[in-house]
Amino acid sequence: MFIRMIAKAFIRQWKKMTMIAFTIALGASLATAMLSVMMDVEDKVNQELKAYGANITVVPKEASVVNELYDVGEENVSGSYLSEDELGKIKTIFWAFNIVDYTPFLNVEAKLNDGSPVTVSGTWFNHHMKLPTGEELDAGIASLRSWWEIKDGNWIDEQGKDKKDVAMIGRALAEEEGIGVGDKIRLAGNRNSKQLTVAGIYDAGGEEDDQIFVTLDTAQALGGLEGKVDSIEVSALTTPDNDLARKAAKDPGSLSVAQYETWYCTAYVSSICYQIEEVITDSVASPVRQVADSEGQILEKMKLLMILITFLAMIGAALGISNLVTASVMERSQEIGLMKAIGAHNPAITGLVITEILCTALIGGLIGFFAGQGFAQVIGHTVFGSAISMRPMVIPLVAVLVTVVTLIGCIPAVRMLLNLRPTEVLHGR
């Protein structure tokens, strides 16, 4: 009888039930979209923020100490270097898959044709690596400095035919020296001199516009520093720092075993730095705080915004449900009064009404969930240019939200139903 009443009530009130389902579907779709994006946004925003460059720098331990004492910036005054041979090891750490890009730097002082001094920076452009894991990787500043504007020519292609003896020159230096793409320049380093062809002119918008960038082996040859690098810039996908990460960053030794395992197995910037230091001999890896902090703050703000939108959507849905269910109960007041008059207790009638609404919520919730997945993909493609992956956790979360919101929306109607006196609705003449 109960099921028969529910089914027939549905058929009779299909318009009202459709409106309730539509309201729930709207709320559920927004909640699904926001939760899906929120759960996937960390990776997406991280990837976006990678466009702003590396978030970890690795330098020799001695250079780090000297820099801390005298604040000499990027200049290598310690005479200590990292080994080029160990660069591949960075992709073997626990969080290897979170290392999306990295490149070494070796700065040497050289002189141009006219004798003017210039900083020559050796690096990877699009260096191809075969890792011990079998993985292959292209890394270098072409992707790490994606905001550089190539004014003329192209990035150096390390995998192309003309990879040897080429250089990229900064816009300011090129203008000052009157150098253009295709010109030959001679650089005299401490040990060797080389004639290079200018492959491109870049505008970095900073002090790098006064420098020349060459392949790592060219810089090593100029400075007589074969197999050595000054520093490494690493771009890694990280999790925003929390108290544990901050405590570990100060001293990993202060953590308990359980805390250490949690920290080590979470992609905090400090744990990735720690793991890099484990594989690169005598190195100090430190986060570029500005970038790392920005990432964390932006992520937290985006998450907060999405939680807020979800919350508001759910409040809106609850208000809509409340109005519609109350109207439905008012419309059925004589029917409810009759049920009470012939012996129905309040819980039985409340159960009937709530079951009807929850069945409607189930239908609305399912429609909303799938629509929300669609919205999430639209947001993913519009904002991040990629799909949002569906997290299974979204399903129970949306189910709980829809149930809670539906029940909250039913409260005014249930109160009205409980206070309804049969004598007031059955004696209308």
Place this chain on the structure above:
Amino acid sequence: MSLLELKNVSKIYGNLHALDHINLKVEKGEWLAIMGPSGSGKSTTMNIIGALDKASEGEVLLDGVDIAKKSARELTNIRRDKIGLIFQQFHLVSYLTAVENVMLAQYYHSVPDEKEAMEALERVGLADRAKHYPSQLSGGEQQRVCVARALINYPEIILADEPTGNLDEANEEIVVELFRKLHEEGTTLVVVTHNPEVAEVAQRTVVLRNGKIDHESINENFTGRIKHITLQ
């Protein structure tokens, strides 16, 4: 012991005495009509007898139990188990068929039994209309479904509030005839009505005025089982 006894029952709304120290007895198997002009207290009396409302003062003894002191939950149980209600406006659930409307009373009482519900409809001559919805039934037919619904749980008393108020003469006769049959079977009937013709067929008529019993009359020609009627 009377089936129903009202002792000094009053219902007070602020300064208004809707019922003012009413005393009334209804014996088992009796057919009583309650008449009176609008505002005389007929519906209030019906609500109190039907456990739909509580008296402000006095005792309402149904089968020896004072229902005036019962909680809302207990009153619901009393309505479910002991009282059959018939309304002027029928109050059938529009999306349930005739037989389902009868089964609804069974559902809230115990267990719905379609066969038994069909038998109840057969008693009121509506077996062939069992699968029809209220909108497909005439006023008289709807009222007969109400009677079947009121009977289905074998109540001790049937209360009818203006049962013919919305019916034409032909249907009025059918419903009154139905009451006559129920009375012959031993059912206790209390009928609230404006209609003197409906009141005249009852064994006894009580007339209310301004919340008090104005007078009562006994139908001398009625051939009911209860002969002795007491009015206090």
